[in-house]
Amino acid sequence: MEKEAQLPKKQNVPRLVLIALLLVALMIGGGTIGSLITTGKAKEWITSFNKKEVESILVPQEEFLVNLKSNDGSPDDFLKIEMSIETIDEEKGAILTEKAAIVRDAIISVLRNKSTETIFDEAEGVLVIKQEIISKINQNLGSDVASELYITNIVMQ
Known part of the structure:
Protein backbone atom coordinates (compact mmCIF):
# COMPACT_ATOMS: atom_id res chain seq x y z
CA MET A 1 0.00 0.00 0.00
CA LYS A 51 3.07 43.66 -47.66
CA LYS A 52 3.26 42.36 -51.18
CA GLU A 53 6.59 42.02 -52.85
CA VAL A 54 6.99 45.32 -54.63
CA GLU A 55 8.39 44.92 -58.10
CA SER A 56 10.28 47.97 -59.24
CA ILE A 57 10.48 48.90 -62.87
CA LEU A 58 13.23 50.99 -64.44
CA VAL A 59 12.29 53.22 -67.33
CA PRO A 60 15.44 54.40 -69.14
CA GLN A 61 15.42 57.92 -70.53
CA GLU A 62 17.07 59.10 -73.70
CA GLU A 63 20.25 61.13 -73.38
CA PHE A 64 19.87 64.77 -72.37
CA LEU A 65 22.19 67.49 -73.67
CA VAL A 66 21.38 70.72 -71.86
CA ASN A 67 22.96 74.16 -71.59
CA LEU A 68 23.61 75.02 -67.97
CA LYS A 69 22.87 78.33 -66.33
CA SER A 70 26.02 80.38 -66.48
CA ASN A 71 27.27 82.69 -63.75
CA ASP A 72 29.71 84.54 -66.02
CA GLY A 73 27.46 84.73 -69.08
CA SER A 74 29.39 82.23 -71.18
CA PRO A 75 27.15 79.92 -73.25
CA ASP A 76 29.76 77.15 -73.27
CA ASP A 77 28.63 75.30 -70.13
CA PHE A 78 26.63 72.19 -70.92
CA LEU A 79 25.62 68.93 -69.33
CA LYS A 80 25.20 65.56 -70.99
CA ILE A 81 23.33 63.13 -68.77
CA GLU A 82 21.61 59.76 -69.03
CA MET A 83 19.27 58.40 -66.39
CA SER A 84 16.65 55.81 -65.56
CA ILE A 85 13.54 56.43 -63.52
CA GLU A 86 12.33 53.78 -61.09
CA THR A 87 8.65 53.22 -60.42
CA ILE A 88 6.85 50.63 -58.32
CA ASP A 89 4.49 48.95 -60.77
CA GLU A 90 3.84 48.32 -64.46
CA GLU A 91 0.94 50.76 -64.64
CA LYS A 92 3.12 53.64 -63.48
CA GLY A 93 5.88 52.47 -65.81
CA ALA A 94 3.42 52.73 -68.68
CA ILE A 95 2.55 56.27 -67.61
CA LEU A 96 6.23 57.24 -67.71
CA THR A 97 6.55 55.76 -71.19
CA GLU A 98 3.30 57.25 -72.55
CA LYS A 99 4.01 60.70 -71.19
CA ALA A 100 7.68 60.76 -72.15
CA ALA A 101 7.45 64.33 -73.45
CA ILE A 102 6.13 65.61 -70.10
CA VAL A 103 8.83 63.67 -68.25
CA ARG A 104 11.59 65.02 -70.52
CA ASP A 105 10.27 68.57 -70.12
CA ALA A 106 10.30 68.24 -66.34
CA ILE A 107 13.88 66.94 -66.37
CA ILE A 108 15.09 69.65 -68.74
CA SER A 109 13.44 72.41 -66.70
CA VAL A 110 15.31 71.27 -63.58
CA LEU A 111 18.64 70.84 -65.38
CA ARG A 112 18.52 74.22 -67.15
CA ASN A 113 18.26 76.01 -63.80
CA LYS A 114 21.48 74.42 -62.58
CA SER A 115 24.95 75.88 -62.94
CA THR A 116 28.32 74.17 -62.99
CA GLU A 117 28.65 75.03 -59.29
CA THR A 118 25.27 73.64 -58.20
CA ILE A 119 24.92 70.53 -60.37
CA PHE A 120 26.79 68.30 -57.91
CA ASP A 121 25.35 69.69 -54.65
CA GLU A 122 24.66 66.96 -52.12
CA ALA A 123 22.39 66.64 -49.10
CA GLU A 124 22.94 63.67 -46.80
CA GLY A 125 25.21 62.03 -49.38
CA VAL A 126 22.66 62.14 -52.20
CA LEU A 127 22.68 64.49 -55.18
CA VAL A 128 20.07 67.19 -54.63
CA ILE A 129 19.31 67.21 -58.35
CA LYS A 130 17.93 63.66 -58.16
CA GLN A 131 15.24 64.59 -55.64
CA GLU A 132 14.42 67.79 -57.53
CA ILE A 133 13.88 65.84 -60.76
CA ILE A 134 11.71 63.22 -59.03
CA SER A 135 9.59 65.96 -57.44
CA LYS A 136 9.20 67.84 -60.72
CA ILE A 137 8.20 64.68 -62.64
CA ASN A 138 5.61 63.75 -59.99
CA GLN A 139 4.31 67.32 -59.91
CA ASN A 140 3.93 67.48 -63.71
CA LEU A 141 2.25 64.07 -63.90
CA GLY A 142 -0.05 64.81 -60.96
CA SER A 143 0.79 61.68 -58.94
CA ASP A 144 3.69 59.87 -57.32
CA VAL A 145 4.85 57.95 -60.36
CA ALA A 146 8.63 58.27 -59.99
CA SER A 147 10.11 56.81 -56.82
CA GLU A 148 13.86 56.90 -57.55
CA LEU A 149 16.23 58.23 -60.17
CA TYR A 150 19.48 56.60 -61.25
CA ILE A 151 22.07 58.58 -63.15
CA THR A 152 23.84 56.20 -65.52
CA ASN A 153 26.13 58.66 -67.30
CA ILE A 154 27.05 62.28 -66.71
CA VAL A 155 29.47 64.63 -68.48
CA MET A 156 29.81 68.33 -67.80
CA GLN A 157 31.85 70.94 -69.63
Whole structure:
Protein backbone atom coordinates (compact mmCIF):
# COMPACT_ATOMS: atom_id res chain seq x y z
CA MET A 1 0.00 0.00 0.00
CA GLU A 2 2.87 2.34 0.63
CA LYS A 3 4.04 1.85 -2.95
CA GLU A 4 0.63 2.84 -4.29
CA ALA A 5 0.66 6.01 -2.19
CA GLN A 6 4.10 6.97 -3.51
CA LEU A 7 3.23 6.54 -7.19
CA PRO A 8 0.82 9.46 -7.40
CA LYS A 9 3.35 11.73 -5.65
CA LYS A 10 6.02 10.86 -8.24
CA GLN A 11 3.59 11.69 -11.04
CA ASN A 12 2.67 14.99 -9.37
CA VAL A 13 6.29 16.17 -9.26
CA PRO A 14 6.81 15.96 -13.05
CA ARG A 15 3.43 17.62 -13.57
CA LEU A 16 4.43 20.46 -11.26
CA VAL A 17 7.72 20.89 -13.13
CA LEU A 18 5.87 20.86 -16.45
CA ILE A 19 3.35 23.41 -15.20
CA ALA A 20 6.15 25.61 -13.83
CA LEU A 21 8.03 25.48 -17.15
CA LEU A 22 4.84 26.28 -19.03
CA LEU A 23 4.16 29.28 -16.77
CA VAL A 24 7.73 30.56 -17.22
CA ALA A 25 7.42 30.22 -21.01
CA LEU A 26 4.10 32.09 -20.95
CA MET A 27 5.58 34.87 -18.82
CA ILE A 28 8.58 35.26 -21.13
CA GLY A 29 6.35 35.21 -24.22
CA GLY A 30 3.90 37.65 -22.68
CA GLY A 31 6.72 39.98 -21.67
CA THR A 32 8.17 39.87 -25.16
CA ILE A 33 4.81 40.55 -26.80
CA GLY A 34 4.09 43.35 -24.33
CA SER A 35 7.47 44.90 -25.07
CA LEU A 36 6.86 44.71 -28.83
CA ILE A 37 3.45 46.32 -28.46
CA THR A 38 4.68 49.19 -26.30
CA THR A 39 7.61 49.98 -28.61
CA GLY A 40 5.51 49.77 -31.79
CA LYS A 41 7.60 47.01 -33.32
CA ALA A 42 4.66 44.60 -33.27
CA LYS A 43 2.76 46.74 -35.73
CA GLU A 44 5.77 46.85 -38.06
CA TRP A 45 6.19 43.10 -37.76
CA ILE A 46 2.51 42.43 -38.51
CA THR A 47 2.40 44.82 -41.47
CA SER A 48 5.51 43.21 -42.93
CA PHE A 49 3.47 40.01 -43.37
CA ASN A 50 0.74 41.91 -45.23
CA LYS A 51 3.07 43.66 -47.66
CA LYS A 52 3.26 42.36 -51.18
CA GLU A 53 6.59 42.02 -52.85
CA VAL A 54 6.99 45.32 -54.63
CA GLU A 55 8.39 44.92 -58.10
CA SER A 56 10.28 47.97 -59.24
CA ILE A 57 10.48 48.90 -62.87
CA LEU A 58 13.23 50.99 -64.44
CA VAL A 59 12.29 53.22 -67.33
CA PRO A 60 15.44 54.40 -69.14
CA GLN A 61 15.42 57.92 -70.53
CA GLU A 62 17.07 59.10 -73.70
CA GLU A 63 20.25 61.13 -73.38
CA PHE A 64 19.87 64.77 -72.37
CA LEU A 65 22.19 67.49 -73.67
CA VAL A 66 21.38 70.72 -71.86
CA ASN A 67 22.96 74.16 -71.59
CA LEU A 68 23.61 75.02 -67.97
CA LYS A 69 22.87 78.33 -66.33
CA SER A 70 26.02 80.38 -66.48
CA ASN A 71 27.27 82.69 -63.75
CA ASP A 72 29.71 84.54 -66.02
CA GLY A 73 27.46 84.73 -69.08
CA SER A 74 29.39 82.23 -71.18
CA PRO A 75 27.15 79.92 -73.25
CA ASP A 76 29.76 77.15 -73.27
CA ASP A 77 28.63 75.30 -70.13
CA PHE A 78 26.63 72.19 -70.92
CA LEU A 79 25.62 68.93 -69.33
CA LYS A 80 25.20 65.56 -70.99
CA ILE A 81 23.33 63.13 -68.77
CA GLU A 82 21.61 59.76 -69.03
CA MET A 83 19.27 58.40 -66.39
CA SER A 84 16.65 55.81 -65.56
CA ILE A 85 13.54 56.43 -63.52
CA GLU A 86 12.33 53.78 -61.09
CA THR A 87 8.65 53.22 -60.42
CA ILE A 88 6.85 50.63 -58.32
CA ASP A 89 4.49 48.95 -60.77
CA GLU A 90 3.84 48.32 -64.46
CA GLU A 91 0.94 50.76 -64.64
CA LYS A 92 3.12 53.64 -63.48
CA GLY A 93 5.88 52.47 -65.81
CA ALA A 94 3.42 52.73 -68.68
CA ILE A 95 2.55 56.27 -67.61
CA LEU A 96 6.23 57.24 -67.71
CA THR A 97 6.55 55.76 -71.19
CA GLU A 98 3.30 57.25 -72.55
CA LYS A 99 4.01 60.70 -71.19
CA ALA A 100 7.68 60.76 -72.15
CA ALA A 101 7.45 64.33 -73.45
CA ILE A 102 6.13 65.61 -70.10
CA VAL A 103 8.83 63.67 -68.25
CA ARG A 104 11.59 65.02 -70.52
CA ASP A 105 10.27 68.57 -70.12
CA ALA A 106 10.30 68.24 -66.34
CA ILE A 107 13.88 66.94 -66.37
CA ILE A 108 15.09 69.65 -68.74
CA SER A 109 13.44 72.41 -66.70
CA VAL A 110 15.31 71.27 -63.58
CA LEU A 111 18.64 70.84 -65.38
CA ARG A 112 18.52 74.22 -67.15
CA ASN A 113 18.26 76.01 -63.80
CA LYS A 114 21.48 74.42 -62.58
CA SER A 115 24.95 75.88 -62.94
CA THR A 116 28.32 74.17 -62.99
CA GLU A 117 28.65 75.03 -59.29
CA THR A 118 25.27 73.64 -58.20
CA ILE A 119 24.92 70.53 -60.37
CA PHE A 120 26.79 68.30 -57.91
CA ASP A 121 25.35 69.69 -54.65
CA GLU A 122 24.66 66.96 -52.12
CA ALA A 123 22.39 66.64 -49.10
CA GLU A 124 22.94 63.67 -46.80
CA GLY A 125 25.21 62.03 -49.38
CA VAL A 126 22.66 62.14 -52.20
CA LEU A 127 22.68 64.49 -55.18
CA VAL A 128 20.07 67.19 -54.63
CA ILE A 129 19.31 67.21 -58.35
CA LYS A 130 17.93 63.66 -58.16
CA GLN A 131 15.24 64.59 -55.64
CA GLU A 132 14.42 67.79 -57.53
CA ILE A 133 13.88 65.84 -60.76
CA ILE A 134 11.71 63.22 -59.03
CA SER A 135 9.59 65.96 -57.44
CA LYS A 136 9.20 67.84 -60.72
CA ILE A 137 8.20 64.68 -62.64
CA ASN A 138 5.61 63.75 -59.99
CA GLN A 139 4.31 67.32 -59.91
CA ASN A 140 3.93 67.48 -63.71
CA LEU A 141 2.25 64.07 -63.90
CA GLY A 142 -0.05 64.81 -60.96
CA SER A 143 0.79 61.68 -58.94
CA ASP A 144 3.69 59.87 -57.32
CA VAL A 145 4.85 57.95 -60.36
CA ALA A 146 8.63 58.27 -59.99
CA SER A 147 10.11 56.81 -56.82
CA GLU A 148 13.86 56.90 -57.55
CA LEU A 149 16.23 58.23 -60.17
CA TYR A 150 19.48 56.60 -61.25
CA ILE A 151 22.07 58.58 -63.15
CA THR A 152 23.84 56.20 -65.52
CA ASN A 153 26.13 58.66 -67.30
CA ILE A 154 27.05 62.28 -66.71
CA VAL A 155 29.47 64.63 -68.48
CA MET A 156 29.81 68.33 -67.80
CA GLN A 157 31.85 70.94 -69.63
